[in-house]
Amino acid sequence: MELTPMHKRVIALDVHQAKITACAVVEHDDGRLEVTKRDFGAFKRDRRALAAWALEVRPEVVVVESTGVYWKSPFAALEAVGIVAWVVNARHVKAVPGRKTDMADAQWLATLARAGLLRASFIPPRDLRELRLVARPRQKLVGAASAEKNRLHKVLVDAGVRLNVVVNDLHGQSARAMVKALLQDKPLHEVLDLKGRLRASREELFEALSTEHFSATHRFVADEILQHIEQIEQRIARLDKYLLEGLQPWQAQLTLLQTLPGIDQMGAAMLLVEIGADMGAFGSAERLASWVGICPGNNESAGKRKSGRIRRGNAWVRRLLCEFAQAAARTRCAFKDKFQALTIRKGHRKSVVALAHKILRTVYAMLASGTYYQDQVVDYEALNVARNAPRWLKMLHKHGFIASPAAA
Incomplete structure (x- = not known):
């Protein structure tokens, strides 16, 4: 099958850790086709040489295969000289059999780009890309803090301390103060004086804070875990401050997103650095949902729908949306009614994903129109x-x- 060309000057980059393979396909005015292949290193001087060579070719389209994080440096080098490259999904450019070499990959990528068969992935502006470096480690740290809190809970239970039975949050202000006093081996009456506004009575707390089996080993391990938790919380607080300061130019969008049930200030900030504020980059809510990987998949053959399993997409956004969905399902709003109706038919997990999809489409409409959320219920x-x-x-x-x- 002959591929009809749509672009006359195309550059394709096959990016690896230590090497960048480039292929330029140029169609001259007389119809002659010139194919140029170059190899570049991955260091700074090599990326500058790549950018200079790309300027000489004067391409209409530059495509880069999204290989891990290795595409980011060449993309930035091209962006610095005014060339906005297309980052394309590797699943869309799989080589046909017999073409699996670096140079053949680059040439096949250029052939597909020249025929207009590739679509650029969404790449946010430079400011938001840099803030992603703050938001994504923050998600990891929150997960690490949750894991450490679970470990502390298990150590306390192993020692016979059942504080979690009489308090809702083991890491609330009063409960945290009581655990610290317990680890410092203070008398039990001094520990009970720290109960603050806890609803549990002193008698219930006295029974829950039994230290009969609380050995020196338990105290040492629990103290180490608690110190680690506090260190992580301090790091999260610093990241939060830096992220919110960096998002000052998008304060209007942050305020807008917080009107949606289930989204707080940090949730809005972390979502904004992932999807950006300009919904014109996606064009429709359907494309945004497909990019995130939160919409039902298409797998139909012979008139039968085989599976609606979601495809792979932006896992960072999907995780945030699922958190928003579970929070919104506990509020008095239309999302709660939608979740309860879905749970009867689909179960909890599928209902969370479906509600996350609905929330994302609502976010798209809000950012595209600049209107606040108005609940129907x-x-x-x-x-x-x-x-x-x-x-x-x-x-x-x-x-x-x-x-x-x-x-x-």
């Missing part, structure tokens, strides 16, 4: 009246617009 006017009516009535009585009950 919640009566905002009634909520506003319920919140402010006592104050309004008090002021009306005070200024004589309504007779006070005593006067009547």
Whole structure:
């Protein structure tokens, strides 16, 4: 089959850890086709040489196969000289049999790009790409903190301490203070004095804080874990501060996203650095959902739908959306009703993914139009009246617009 060319000057890059294989396909005015193949290293001088060579070719399209994180440096080098490359999904450019060499890969990539068969992946602006370096480690640290908290819980249970039975959050302010005092081997009455506003009585806490089997080994291990938890929490706080300061130019979009049930300030910030604020880069909510990998998959043959399993996409966004979905399902809004209806038919896990898909489509509509979220179930006017009516009535009585009950 002959591929009809759509671009006359194309460069394709097959990127590896230590080498960049480039192939330029240029169609001259007389119809002559010139194919140039070059190898470049991966160091700074090599990337500069690649950018200079690309400027000489004057390509209409430059495509780069998304290989791990190795594509980022060549992409930045090309961007620095004014060339915006297309980063393409490796699944879309798999070589046909017999073409598996680096140079053949690059030439096949150039052939597909010349025929217009490739579509560029979404790459956010440079500022947001740099903030991704903050947001993604933060997600990892939050997971590490959760794992360490579970380890501390297991050590305390092994020692016979059942504080988690009488408090909702073992790492709340009062519970954390009591655990620290326990690890410092303070008398039990001093530990109980730190209960603060906990609902549990002193008698219940006394039974839960039994230290009969709390050995020196338990105390040492629990103290090490607790110190690690606090170190991680301090690192997360520093990352949060840096991320929010870097997102000051997008403060309007941050405020907009926080009106959606289930999304707080940090959730909005971490979502924004992943998908950006310009929804024109995706074109439609369907394309955004496909890029994230949160929409149902297409697998149909002979008129039968075999599977709707979601495809691979941006795992960072998918994780955030699932967290938003589970939080929104616990609020008084339309998302809660949707989740309950889905759970009956699909079960909990599939319902979370389906609700995450709905939230993403809502996010797209909000960012594209610049409008705040308005829930179809919640009566905002009634909520506003319920919140402010006592104050309004008090002021009306005070200024004589309504007779006070005593006067009547």
